[in-house]
Amino acid sequence: MENKFNLTKKANLIVCLTILLFLIEILVTLYINYSNHQQTRIAGAYKIIFQVILLLLIDFKNLSKKIVPLILALTIVFILGLSINPILKTEFNFLFQKGSIYYFNRYVFIFLVTVILYTQREMPLIINKALKFLELILIANGLLIIIGLIFNLKIFESYAGSVRFGYDGIFNKINEASHIYSIYLMYLYYCVFILKNKHWAWFLFTVSISLLLGTKMILLFLFLLFLAHIFFVNKNSKLKAIVLLAFFGFVISFEKIATFVFNIFPFWKQLGEKHELLTLLFSMRDILFYNATDYISHSWNNINYFIGGAFYAKSFVISQIDGVDLFLFFGALGSSIYLLLFVLTFMKKHNTILNILVAIILTCGFLSGALLTSAMSMLLLFLTSFSLHEKYIFELRR
Numbered sequence: 284m285e286n287k288f289n290l291t292k293k294a295n296l297i298v299c300l301t302i303l304l305f306l307i308e309i310l311v312t313l314y315i316n317y318s319n320h321q322q323t324r325i326a327g328a329y330k331i332i333f334q335v336i337l338l339l340l341i342d343f344k345n346l347s348k349k350i351v352p353l354i355l356a357l358t359i360v361f362i363l364g365l366s367i368n369p370i371l372k373t374e375f376n377f378l379f380q381k382g383s384i385y386y387f388n389r390y391v392f393i394f395l396v397t398v399i400l401y402t403q404r405e406m407p408l409i410i411n412k413a414l415k416f417l418e419l420i421l422i423a424n425g426l427l428i429i430i431g432l433i434f435n436l437k438i439f440e441s442y443a444g445s446v447r448f449g450y451d452g453i454f455n456k457i458n459e460a461s462h463i464y465s466i467y468l469m470y471l472y473y474c475v476f477i478l479k480n481k482h483w484a485w486f487l488f489t490v491s492i493s494l495l496l497g498t499k500m501i502l503l504f505l506f507l508l509f510l511a512h513i514f515f516v517n518k519n520s521k522l523k524a525i526v527l528l529a530f531f532g533f534v535i536s537f538e539k540i541a542t543f544v545f546n547i548f549p550f551w552k553q554l555g556e557k558h559e560l561l562t563l564l565f566s567m568r569d570i571l572f573y574n575a576t577d578y579i580s581h582s583w584n585n586i587n588y589f590i591g592g593a594f595y596a597k598s599f600v601i602s603q604i605d606g607v608d609l610f611l612f613f614g615a616l617g618s619s620i621y622l623l624l625f626v627l628t629f630m631k632k633h634n635t636i637l638n639i640l641v642a643i644i645l646t647c648g649f650l651s652g653a654l655l656t657s658a659m660s661m662l663l664l665f666l667t668s669f670s671l672h673e674k675y676i677f678e679l680r681r
Contacts, residue, residue, distance in 0.1 A: 290412065293340060294405040300333050301413040301666075305420050305659055309453045316438050326455075330388075330658050334395060342402035350398050353624050354391060360617035361387050364590045374596065383594060386601075386612060386656060393661035394624050407673055414666050421467050424452035425492040432495055441497050447550040449497025457498060458603075458653035462660040464493040465504040465647060469640045470667040472508060476516060477636055478674055499564065500651040507643045515639055568652065571602040575611055590614040605656075606649035621655075629664060631672040641668055 290298070307329050314323050365371060365383055378384045400406050431439025431450040441449030441457040454460035471489055474481040493501045513526045533540065538560060545551040545563055554563060561569050578599055583592050591614035593601065601608050609618050625645070630638045644664060648654025655661065 290405055290408055294403065294409050297337070297340065297400070297403065297409050298413045298416070300336060301662065302416045302420070304329065304333060304662065305417055308455055308659070311455045312438070312453050315455065316443075327385075330392065334392070337396060337399045340403075341399045342404075345402040347398055347401055349627055350394060350401075350624065353620055353627070354394050354398070357391065357613070357617060357620045357624065360590050360613055360620065364587075364592060364612075364614070364617075367584075367586070367592070368594050370594060370596050377596075382596070383612075386593075389656035389658070390609075390612065390621065392658050393665060394628060396662060397628055397665055407669075410666050410669050411673075414670055417663065417666070418467075421463070424454065425489065427452035428492055428495050445550070447497065448548065450495050456653065456657075457496065458500065458651060459657045459660055461493075461496055461498045461500040461504075461651070462644070462648065462654045462657060463663055464489070464496065465501065466644060466660060466663050466667055468493060468504070468508070469644060470671065472512075473637060473640060473671050474674075476512065478671075478678060480674070498651075499566070500647055503650065504643065504647050507646065508640075511636075511639050511643060515636060565604070565650075568603045571600060572604060572607055574600065575602045575607060579611075588614055589616045591617055603652040604650065605652050605654050608652070609655060629668050631668065631675075634672055634675055637668060637671055637675065 307326050311323055311326050314325065361383075365378075368378070368383060370382075371378065374382070400409065403409060427439055428450045430436065431452065437443055439450050439452050441447070441451040441460070449457060451457050451460040454463070468486070468489055471481060471486045475483050475486045490505065493505075510526070510530070513523055517523065541560055541564065542555070545555050545560075551563060558567070565572075579587075579592075582594070591610070591612045593599070593608065593611035601611070609621060613621055629641050641664070644654070653660075
């Protein structure tokens with residue numbers, strides 16, 4: 284058997300390309316913090332290069348007969364939606380750089396990459412090697428988060444220029460960082476509690492690092508992970524009953540608890556004086572959601588409900604809630620195709636616990652946004668879910 288650190292040049296190239304996708308965040312963060320620019324296309328340009336090089340490495344004889352037709356079907360839905368876009372002729376550059384075409388590539392990125400990876404003979408070794416290096420990046424970033432907290436370094440803050448607490452290290456987008464660490468926590472949890480091949484202290488350390496991000500999404504993920512552990516992994520019936528009663532009590536008193544917690548922090552207390560609790564919970568995304576529904580009522584025809592119509596004109600802003608934006612972009616038909624692609628790519632047969640964990644990640648994305656269109660998050664989710672399932676199958680065969 285080939286040694287996992289002695290791959291072919293082609294396999295090592297894929298590993299390097301994958302690692303660079305994450306390392307490029309360092310360059311983006313430094314560029315934004317030490318220049319007068321608020322954003323840059325460096326990461327976007329690299330993603331295009333990444334996809335082009337992978338396409339050149341593809342083995343067309345081993346293409347998936349399930350995934351490829353679904354990608355083509357999703358593309359047809361997108362083209363139909365694009366063809367009725369009222370700004371197609373006048374704002375094509377906008378659509379390509381910031382609008383529908385740009386977002387379509389972000390949505391299908393992970394499926395294109397995984398289809399290509401599945402054609403590689405050394406795929407399991409490629410994934411394991413890439414994952415080891417990405418773990419080192421996440422560990423290093425965790426140390427930077429701690430350093431940022433201790434020395435109050437602005438460059439590592441989650442919300443630069445705001446009094447809101449949080450440190451995200453070298454990652455440029457806090458929502459993306461939250462998903463990345465949630466996925467890594469999913470990976471560690473499975474290794475510690477299911478496979479029992481990592482130490483629980485490392486899992487708790489990473490939980491602490493994740494909490495320093497200062498996002499509600501991390502709290503939601505940890506809460507759902509705790510419930511999943513109690514009701515699907517834990518065997519103690521009495522503990523299940525106690526937690527179930529506590530959960531009902533939490534639900535009944537949720538409004539009072541949430542209000543109390545928000546009032547502890549000056550940033551949220553001040554915001555709470557202007558907005559309702561729902562707006563605080565969704566970080567004002569509910570307002571964007573209402574704007575999106577208003578956009579639908581004034582701009583959509585009946586066909587749009589099937590194929591979408593998020594034209595991303597300059598007068599339209601996405602809701603930043605993945606579940607809503609997926610429907611806005613692809614409609615009922617396209618969303619169904621996308622979710623089927625997601626299931627085929629990430630869900631594993633006869634591995635209920637892993638599927639529950641992936642579903643938790645998807646739920647957090649559907650409520651908080653920035654998961655489905657994040658190349659790093661979706662790629663890390665694929666690498667971790669594939670690796671965990673491989674380890675699970677290996678344990679069963681022992």
